[in-house]
Amino acid sequence: MTSLTENVSVVLVEPQDDINIGNAVRASKNFGIEDLRLVNPAHADRDRIAISAPRAHETIDRMGRFETLDEALDDCVMTVGLTARARSAHWRVVEPEQAAAELIAEAAKGRRVAMLFGREDSGLPNSALDRCQAVVTIPTNPDYSSINLGQAVLLMAWEVSRAARKMQAGEVVAAPVSAPQNAWHSEFEPAPMAGLTRMFGQAEAALEAIEFVKGSSNDHIMRSLRSVFLRARLDTRELAIWHGIFKEIVAYMRRKGIEP
Amino acid sequence: MTSLTENVSVVLVEPQDDINIGNAVRASKNFGIEDLRLVNPAHADRDRIAISAPRAHETIDRMGRFETLDEALDDCVMTVGLTARARSAHWRVVEPEQAAAELIAEAAKGRRVAMLFGREDSGLPNSALDRCQAVVTIPTNPDYSSINLGQAVLLMAWEVSRAARKMQAGEVVAAPVSAPQNAWHSEFEPAPMAGLTRMFGQAEAALEAIEFVKGSSNDHIMRSLRSVFLRARLDTRELAIWHGIFKEIVAYMRRKGIEP
Incomplete structure (x- = not known):
């Protein structure tokens, strides 16, 4: 085996x-x-x-x-x-x-x-x-x-x-030509799920901070957001960028004296 | 069957x-x-x-x-x-x-x-x-x-x-190579490029508003951001959500009296 x-x-x-x-x-x-x-x-x-x-x-x-x-x-x-x-x-x-x-x-x-x-x-x-x-x-x-x-x-x-x-055995395992994730070869490692989970949490915090979503109405927005990132299959560098973006939304508002 | x-x-x-x-x-x-x-x-x-x-x-x-x-x-x-x-x-x-x-x-x-x-x-x-x-x-x-x-x-x-x-399905059965499958089937239309371009512009405005990017240093961040969305192949509904998110970042700060 x-x-x-x-x-x-x-x-x-x-x-x-x-x-x-x-x-x-x-x-x-x-x-x-x-x-x-x-x-x-x-x-x-x-x-x-x-x-x-x-x-x-x-x-x-x-x-x-x-x-x-x-x-x-x-x-x-x-x-x-x-x-x-x-x-x-x-x-x-x-x-x-x-x-x-x-x-x-x-x-x-x-x-x-x-x-x-x-x-x-x-x-x-x-x-x-x-x-x-x-x-x-x-x-x-x-x-x-x-x-x-x-x-x-x-x-x-x-x-x-x-x-x-x-x-x-050296065979081509898949021919998923049209699949976007296979058209994508990054020099960085794929993002691990733990990092994605943290980033999703940060994204939700940011969307709440700007009052784009509120409480339980988040679900379909967050589902859509996760779906996009999972389909795109982020690499570690992209993950860091997105985590940074969502974090900065909250941090910026704090700096400006707006407490979410 | x-x-x-x-x-x-x-x-x-x-x-x-x-x-x-x-x-x-x-x-x-x-x-x-x-x-x-x-x-x-x-x-x-x-x-x-x-x-x-x-x-x-x-x-x-x-x-x-x-x-x-x-x-x-x-x-x-x-x-x-x-x-x-x-x-x-x-x-x-x-x-x-x-x-x-x-x-x-x-x-x-x-x-x-x-x-x-x-x-x-x-x-x-x-x-x-x-x-x-x-x-x-x-x-x-x-x-x-x-x-x-x-x-x-x-x-x-x-x-x-x-x-x-x-x-x-018309495949040659004895040469079992997997069929290229179209990866992503949405009930909505695929997002047109014009809409994506507008959304990317809105994204850049939002990232500048929170001072995540500044001027010419935007390039590699924006390239990465575009890449993710293009790979994910957004549909029109997802496009609307993301456009809304980036727009709201700017709008929220305006409402709070912060002029980017």
């Missing part, structure tokens, strides 16, 4: 059933993914997880546990989220093969990437999709479309391992 | 556990395969099968039941058999993607093709592999390779449905 898959993380958001966590562990491990992360799981009892993931105690014990999705994604430069729902215009929607190719292209540069899976009954909330560079839908029979968590993980782990093998 | 998958049959040889049969039914049906055949199953009780394949009674009731594999394959022009074991020289061994491409190429000619899966504990016997045009092994982590019956069916059904979609 390829080492490229070692840079891929499987992130389960609020998994409710430990048997499903075990299925996800097993499916990930089958295809060389050893890094699993749980965000706010309902139980996550290691022995119950091991029922459906036999001989995987080491992987289970190493699983990261986080209270918030932002913490779980801190070191990731690219995240894709699985969803079954019809899309709005906010997100870039790709098929599993395309997502896997893009993830492995980043993983091949030694960067950590993540695949997000939501809770069994409700999937990923919009706030989680807002943290993704792309959203993945698995094309299924419209008359019989329900895929469970373990199966979705299996399918994505399979796609990622296949993309990794292709890349290591 | 494509009708090409209607010509694909999933054949389970001596399945021992009805829950696994149900998982196979569900996974097949997820990807448009409705024809399942059982060869000499241990039980095959429809209600037990339905536990893991909810709302699939019709498909379950239509399942063919055969005493011998030869009878089950009578109408098939091509058969591939799944196996985890090391190969002898007897069989042509292919990966799932290749097998799916070959099966769908036949299915597209209106011919029936089959995928064979063996019993849970021992897999397919040599006598079954001898009836296959190709033998399929799923490349897994050698240290953790065990895939269960339902997962193997899911993975092959997925591959077959993907090959079918590619063929129907």
Whole structure:
């Protein structure tokens, strides 16, 4: 199995059933993914997880546990989220093969990437999709479309391992000619999610400071703003500039004696 | 879902556990395969099968039941058999993607093709592999390779449905290079360049207002800012939001009596 898959993380958001966590562990491990992360799981009892993931105690014990999705994604430069729902215009929607190719292209540069899976009954909330560079839908029979968590993980782990093998065999993994992010080659590193999260927080503070948004009416503006930056896939230098811009809006007004 | 998958049959040889049969039914049906055949199953009780394949009674009731594999394959022009074991020289061994491409190429000619899966504990016997045009092994982590019956069916059904979609999209199936996908589909029109130019002007005015940039030192900042927005390929609604943000920075300061 390829080492490229070692840079891929499987992130389960609020998994409710430990048997499903075990299925996800097993499916990930089958295809060389050893890094699993749980965000706010309902139980996550290691022995119950091991029922459906036999001989995987080491992987289970190493699983990261986080209270918030932002913490779980801190070191990731690219995240894709699985969803079954019809899309709005906010997100870039790709098929599993395309997502896997893009993830492995980043993983091949030694960067950590993540695949997000939501809770069994409700999937990923919009706030989680807002943290993704792309959203993945698995094309299924419209008359019989329900895929469970373990199966979705299996399918994505399979796609990622296949993309990794292709890349290591020297094949062109993806031909996403029209995708803007692939037309973009920066001399700087891609911005890590932790930095983007901080910048988004600073942006919201700035928009509030100029009274462009107020309280709960922020949501659709902030979603739009995140979407633009995630699609553009900022590098670290750009991230620094934008962070600086939003910070300066607040700082300038303070200097002028306006307390937001 | 494509009708090409209607010509694909999933054949389970001596399945021992009805829950696994149900998982196979569900996974097949997820990807448009409705024809399942059982060869000499241990039980095959429809209600037990339905536990893991909810709302699939019709498909379950239509399942063919055969005493011998030869009878089950009578109408098939091509058969591939799944196996985890090391190969002898007897069989042509292919990966799932290749097998799916070959099966769908036949299915597209209106011919029936089959995928064979063996019993849970021992897999397919040599006598079954001898009836296959190709033998399929799923490349897994050698240290953790065990895939269960339902997962193997899911993975092959997925591959077959993907090959079918590619063929129907006019792609050459046997040369599986991913299609360039248009990355970003918005319900709004793409922002026209004239509007972007105005927004960039407004942005520069805002950055000057907060003294983030001054005079000729603007150039590299403005270049970076343009680059981000052009890569993200804004739609008209997003353009309006960003124009509004930059305009409001200046307007807010004016309202507060700060003249840039």
